[in-house]
Structures are given as C-alpha cells and as structure tokens.
Amino acid sequence: MSETLHIVCPHCHTTNRVQKAQLASAPDCGKCKQALFTGHPVALDDEAAFERHVTRSQIPVLVDFWAPWCGPCRMMAPAYEQAAASLEPHVRVAKVDTEAAQALGARYNIRSIPTLALFVDGREVARQPGALTSPAQIAQWARAQLPR
Template sequence: MTQENLVVCTKCGVVNRLPLGRNGTDAKCGKCGALLFSGLPQDIDAANFDRQIGRGSLPVLVDVWAPWCGPCKAMAPAYEAAAKALEPHIRLVKLNSDKEQAIAARLDIRGIPTMILFHRRLEIARISGAMGTSQIVSWVRGHVPTGTS
C-alpha cells in the first residue's frame, strides 16, 4: 500500500491523493486543475475551512484576519513568505473573520491576527499578534509533530 497525503484543494475543496515521495510543488487538483500548492496562502470560506481541517492529512496553519486590521495587513507579506518556506509539508490558508464570522466564533477568536495550527482535526497550537517570517516558520516547526514538516 502506497503512503500518501490527502490534500484538499483550496479552490474547489476536492480531496486529492498525493504520494509521500512526490514533490507536491507542481501537483494539480484532479478536478479543477489548480496547483495544490501555489506558494501563496489562499483565502478560504467556511466549507473549505472544514474540509481542510477535517479531510486533509497535512498540518494546516490558519491565519485569521480582517481587511481593516493594520497588524493583519502588516503580517501578510511575512505569512506569504512563510508559505513559500513551509509548503508543501504544511497547508497555509487565510480566514477572513468578517466574512466567516460563524467560524471565527467557533474558533473563539478574541483578537486578530491569530494563527491556529491544526493537525488531524485537532488544534495543536495558537498564537495572536503579528509575526515576521522567521518567527512564523520557527513557531510552526516547533509545534508540528516530528516527521510531518
């Protein structure tokens, strides 16, 4: 039996099988053809959030943000750079707390930006406040279970 990761497409939400030995940087969704890892964190809606957390096998880092938030805007380039460093071993996504208020409430978001790291459906770490690229990468690698990053 081949070892594989289940990777949820951020565009259409379909679950794709990606063999562990395959370089995921050029992998495309079997349904919509979008790159599974673009090097840029994608904004997702509530349904895609639930699929990322519930169906994917990769650790998922969620940046909860809002368009009016100055620190969120300031951190955006660092989060994008972190995606380039961490993908394809970690899925990085963005969740707009204004558009997805029900998810933000379910996650008990008290301040933004807040980053939450999930693995196998469970929240394994959370931090609030803007961070630089190296801080984000170090924080994620310090919390991801061995062998998954």
C-alpha cells in the same frame, strides 16, 4: 510501498490522493488540474471549505485569523505570504477573514487578531495571538508546533 496522503485542492476544494514522495513534485488536482500547492495562503472564508481543508487534508493547516481593518494584520500579511512559500507542501497555509466569516471566528473563540492557529488531523494543536513580523519567525513557530 509509499504512503498516500489526502490533500485538498486550494481551488476547487476536491480531496486528492498524493504519494507522500510526490509532494515536492508540484502535484496537480485530479479534478480542476490546477496546482495543489501555490506558495500562497488559501482564503478559507467559506465554512464548508474551511472544514474540508482542516478535517480532510492529511497535512497540517496553518490558519491566520485576520480582518481587513486590523493594522497588525496588514503589517503581518506580507511575511505570512512569504512564509507560505517555505512551509508548503508540508503545511497548508490559509487565511480566514473574521469579518467575512464571523461564525468561524466565534467557533474558534478568536478574541484578538491576528491569531495564528495550527490544525493537525482536524484538531487545533497550537495558537499564537498577535503579529509575527518575519517569514522566518512564522515558519519557525509553525514547525516548532508540529507533532514529532
């Protein structure tokens, strides 16, 4: 019997059941029929959507807390975008604009941006303040933080 995982859709935020063995087979959302993995970061500026992805997805969620006016954030953005393609489907890659979602930034005590935070089973397990500038560096940091 194969293991079933809950995966939250990046488009409609519906929780889907996906066989672990099928993760790499480009599964679609049962509700909106769009791809569950796009290879791009998901914008989670809405608190309810953020909460759903972090607490209901049974894969780790890597979040970039950033702001549009932040130079280092803009410098890291292309590398983060590329890292998403290598981390999915085993890690959901997301972004939170701390200007649009100030309550989320405050709730997670984000004091400098960019800050990467890795969530596993609804809990923050690692944090990296400051810009990581290469896709490989971002992916390597995230994988190194995953529970074994």
